Each structure stands twice: as structure tokens, then as C-alpha cells.
Amino acid sequence: MSTLSQKSKEKTPTLMRSNPILNRLNKVTERSETNTASYAGIATKTTYFLVITLVGMILQLIVKGMLASEPVWQTITIYEKFVVNLSAKETGILAGVLIVGFICELIGVFVRRTVPVTGTVYCLGQGYLISFLVFKVLVGYEYLGLEALLLTVAVVVVMSWLYTSGIVKVNKKFHMVLMGLVIGSIGVGLLSFLGYLLPVTRPYVQSMMQNAVLSVAFDVIGLIIAALFLISDFSTVQTCVEEGYPQNYEWYAAFGLAFTVIWIYLKILDLLMQLAGSKKD
Secondary structure, three states, X not given: OOHHHHHHHHOOOOOOOOOOOHHHHHHOOOOOOOOEOOXXXXXXXXXXXXXXXXXXXXXXXXHHHXXXXXXXXXXXXXXXXXXXXXXXXXXXXXXXXXXXXXXXXXXXXXXXXXXXXXXXXXXXHHHHHHHHHHHHHOXXXXXXXXXXXXXXXXXXXXXXXXXXXXXXXXXXXXXXXXXXXXXXXXXXXXXXXXXXXXXXXXXXXXXXXXXXXXXXXHHHHHHHHHHHHXXXXXXXXXXXXXXXXXXXXXXHHHHHHHHHHHHHHHHHHHHHHHHHHHOOO
């Protein structure tokens, strides 16, 4: 048994080691002597999923053009600045895309062999959502989509450097910090929800939800959590390659990385939307 394998067995199981997809890689016991997972293979498949996300964006633009003449069914305002007119068909398609994507995500998490298909459908859906936000919601502010992309690339590069340089080590302390942030965020969300249900505390919760500074702060914390998950993902991928996981696990690892990168992009885009929405014209 290799030294790395021995170390892997000595690790104490922890909750939320990485995103829900890559987390299951930590439980893999299969090993291969010949066709093993490689960094190049994982990188290629991750690129594939990100390209599929781009295809999803193109599909949304096509649908947007086809439904341009549809009557307005509802108008919604996001962050007090972005007014969106939606037709019934457009709303239904968006809802369907999100539901199907969520189902495919769940199937991919629990049925690994479906990831080449379910991961593709999920990324198509996320691309559709991103394009909807950038080209439908952010009319006149489409440049925020490009800014979010550049910032996402910067986050990925910085997190990769922090991990490969050894500045940030994925150990028990790291996972405790990550778990604390996640549990804290969930706790705040639950308390806010419960507070909103109670008539006595509802005005205070509404006031907090409408506070731009607090909203931005929560988004920043969410972005930090996503970035830390990315570092944890890098550690899991390294284990996958260096412990000799079978080659078919490359799809699972690639989908996990793509999942986190898309998550980071959406968090950054949401943060930029909030900042733009809080500025007076």
C-alpha cells in the first residue's frame, strides 16, 4: 500500500469536505494499476462541462429571440433597479430548465455513472440561467457578466496558487473553519426564515433583508465559502489522481469542479448586481 493511501485511510471523516459531488469521491475504494485518472483527463472534461455551459447560454439567446414578440405576463423588479418583463412561455421554460437541472444534479450526485449525461444537462441549464441573468435581467448592464467572468477566473487562479504553494493546507483545521462558515450561514438563514414567519419579528427581518450593506456582506461570505470549497475540491482531485482512482472517475471529478466554478460565478454576479442596484443613476 502506498504512503498516500495509508494517509488517506487515517483521515478522520468530516462533514462538507467538498461540494456534494466531489464529497462522494472521498468514499471511493476502487483502485486501478493501468487506466487511472489523470490531471489532464480531469482538466479536459472540466473544460467540456464549461463549454456546455456556454452552449446553454447560446440556447437561451435563441429562445429569447424566438419569444421576443410574446405578450408580457408578469413584470418583476430585482434589487430595486432591474425591471424584467416576462412572457408566460419564457417563465415556464426557465422554471422547467431549473427544475430539470436540479433533478440532474441530484441524480449525478448519487448515480456516478450518469454524470456524463446528467452533468451535461445540468451545465446546459446553468448556462441558460446565466444568460437569462446577463442578457434579460441586466439589460444595459450586460458588462457585469464579463466582470463576473474575469473575477471568477481570478478567484480560481488565486485559490489554485494558495493550494499548490501550500499556503493554505486542507487539513482538519481547514475543514473546521469551512464547516463553521457553512453552519453559520445556514443558521442565519433558518433564523431569518423563522423570524419572518413570526408577526412580532417580521418587520425586523424585512428591514434586514432590505439593508443593502447586510445583503452584500452575506454575499461576500457566500463567495468566501465557495472559494474555500474550491480549495477543498483541489485536494480531492489530487487524491483521486495520486491514489490511482479508475479513469472513469475523471467525469465525476470534472463535474464537481465545474459545479464549484459555476457556483462562484453566480455568487460574484449576484454580488455585482446588488452593488449596481444600490447605486443611484
